[in-house]
Amino acid sequence: MDFLSTVMKGKRVGATIRRVEDLSEAMLHPNISAIFLLGANINLLPSIVKKVHGDNKVLMVHLDMLEGAGKDKAGIHLLARMGLRGLVTTKPNLVKYALDEGMVVIQRLFVLDSESVKTGIKMAAAVKPNAVEILPATIPRFVIQEMKDSLGIPVLGGGLLRTEEDVTTALAKGIDAVSTSLRHLWDMSFD
Incomplete structure (x- = not known):
């Protein structure tokens, strides 16, 4: 599975959403293909999944x-039955369970x-x-390279990105894509 084309759809910036109320802004944004939802209630999840997947x-x-x-x-099994296809977690045992359910999984590392x-x-x-996904995204190049060399999978960056220069610098260091809640960074294009 090519994570960068399947999940990020070739984009270098994904939208981090902390409140469900802010979801529609990310869904309407033309540069955003991947939405990272950091706060929600399981009761709202089925309608969120349907809405986001419906907007491709x-x-x-x-x-x-x-x-x-x-x-x-x-x-994890319940979430898969609800139609959720992607998870982010810091917990290795949950990564395994989600992969067993056929989900796409990002392991978040501090x-x-x-x-x-x-x-x-x-x-x-x-x-x-x-x-x-490594946090913060502003870490040294050698850390990113060590992760890529050791794991052979995409490395995303999140946290402590405030300016376009911060994003450009993170990507230049080898981070494949970033996630951010700052709307002005969603406008960045790398075509």
Whole structure:
């Protein structure tokens, strides 16, 4: 599966949505193909999934921040039955369960120091997500390269991106795509 063409649809910027009320703005944006939903309630999820998929966009729900869903194998199975096709999580066991359900999975890794880089690579190598997202996106080039060399999967970046220059710098360092909640960064085009 080619994550960058299937999920990001060739775009380098994905929309991070923290409140369901803000979802329509991302859905209407012509540069946005991938929507990363960081806050929602499981009761709203079926209608969100239907709406986003109906607009031919890709929805990636951050499971760790989803209210009302069991953070276990049964919870993942329920989400798959609801039609959800993509998850983001920091938890390796949930990556495995979601992959078993046929979902696209991003493992989110917080990079604080050299030890967290090693631990992140080890965890991701064990469960084999479709991509990793590293936070913050402003990390050194060698960290990105080490992740790519070790894992052989796309590396996304999120967090601490405020300007177009921040995004351009992150991409120049080797990050394949970024996710951001800042609307002015959604306008960036890399054609």
